Amino acid sequence: MKLVKYGAVAALSTALLASGVAGFTDVKAAEKQDGSEEGYERTYSSDSNVNFIPSSGPTKPIDPTDPTNPNPETPVPPKPGTEGPLSIDYASDFEFGTQEITTETKTYFAKPQLYQDSEKLTPTYVQVTDKRGSNAGWSLNLKQDDQFKSDGTQNEYIEGAELHFLQGEAVTNGKGTTPATHEAKLDATGGSYSKIMTAKEAEGSGTWASMFGGAEGLVDKEVINEDGEVVTEKRDSGVTLTIPGDSQTDATEYKTTLTWQLTNEPGNGEGNELEGQ
Numbered sequence: 001m002k003l004v005k006y007g008a009v010a011a012l013s014t015a016l017l018a019s020g021v022a023g024f025t026d027v028k029a030a031e032k033q034d035g036s037e038e039g040y041e042r043t044y045s046s047d048s049n050v051n052f053i054p055s056s057g058p059t060k061p062i063d064p065t066d067p068t069n070p071n072p073e074t075p076v077p078p079k080p081g082t083e084g085p086l087s088i089d090y091a092s093d094f095e096f097g098t099q100e101i102t103t104e105t106k107t108y109f110a111k112p113q114l115y116q117d118s119e120k121l122t123p124t125y126v127q128v129t130d131k132r133g134s135n136a137g138w139s140l141n142l143k144q145d146d147q148f149k150s151d152g153t154q155n156e157y158i159e160g161a162e163l164h165f166l167q168g169e170a171v172t173n174g175k176g177t178t179p180a181t182h183e184a185k186l187d188a189t190g191g192s193y194s195k196i197m198t199a200k201e202a203e204g205s206g207t208w209a210s211m212f213g214g215a216e217g218l219v220d221k222e223v224i225n226e227d228g229e230v231v232t233e234k235r236d237s238g239v240t241l242t243i244p245g246d247s248q249t250d251a252t253e254y255k256t257t258l259t260w261q262l263t264n265e266p267g268n269g270e271g272n273e274l275e276g277q
Contacts, residue, residue: 055085059129062209074116085131101249106242113125130204137267138263142196153252165194168212168213168238176208
């Protein structure tokens with residue numbers, strides 16, 4: 001009987017001892033969790049996100065010689081671009097001034113791009129923006145709709161006149177991958193388009209301007225001004241008009257229209273081949 005009682009007492013004492021130790025441990029743990037101990041730290045996670053969609057808003061022309069300028073000057077003439085997330089924002093007009101009638105084959109350089117309320121001159125250019133967010137590539141093409149023409153004259157067309165665009169220099173105000181640019185001689189009959197600038201997949205996102213002849217394309221040339229005087233002015237060597245010596249022209253102004261075509265077809269060339277041959 002004593003052994004049984006001892007055993008019971010012993011068991012009870014052990015349980016009490018264990019209970020006391022546990023209680024002591026919990027107090028110590030609580031003391032360590034009050035945030036005052038050295039090296040105390042807890043971490044927690046929150047999520048953050050933003051979603052983008054294609055933008056259809058217009059994009060203003062950039063300065064092709066200073067593309068990151070946040071306040072570029074307005075090119076002359078000011079013209080609205082096309083709508084949509086893949087757009088043609090601006091394209092220069094190409095003027096070749098006043099020339100004397102001659103029996104020799106002559107090549108004339110285009111006038112430079114002018115700007116509103118400024119004496120600034122740059123090479124002529126075309127600008128494309130891709131805000132689709134798909135990096136799917138695109139192609140910019142150019143067509144001469146018809147031969148240089150003057151209605152109501154004996155020699156209505158300039159036979160054999162050829163527009164030639166040197167390979168442009170592509171510049172951007174962003175950090176996208178550069179699209180390819182192409183040299184082109186236009187089909188004067190309007191029968192086909194010529195490639196001007198093309199972006200393969202993963203190329204050409206953001207805004208891109210192609211300067212014809214590059215940043216150093218402006219050169220000094222002797223030209224005839226509006227008063228009929230021979231003067232030296234800047235001209236764009238990147239765009240030329242060649243007229244054969246045997247073509248017949250009247251003393252009047254000849255015009256043609258150029259049509260730009262932008263498609264979502266990815267480019268497939270490196271940009272060094274001559275288009276329009």
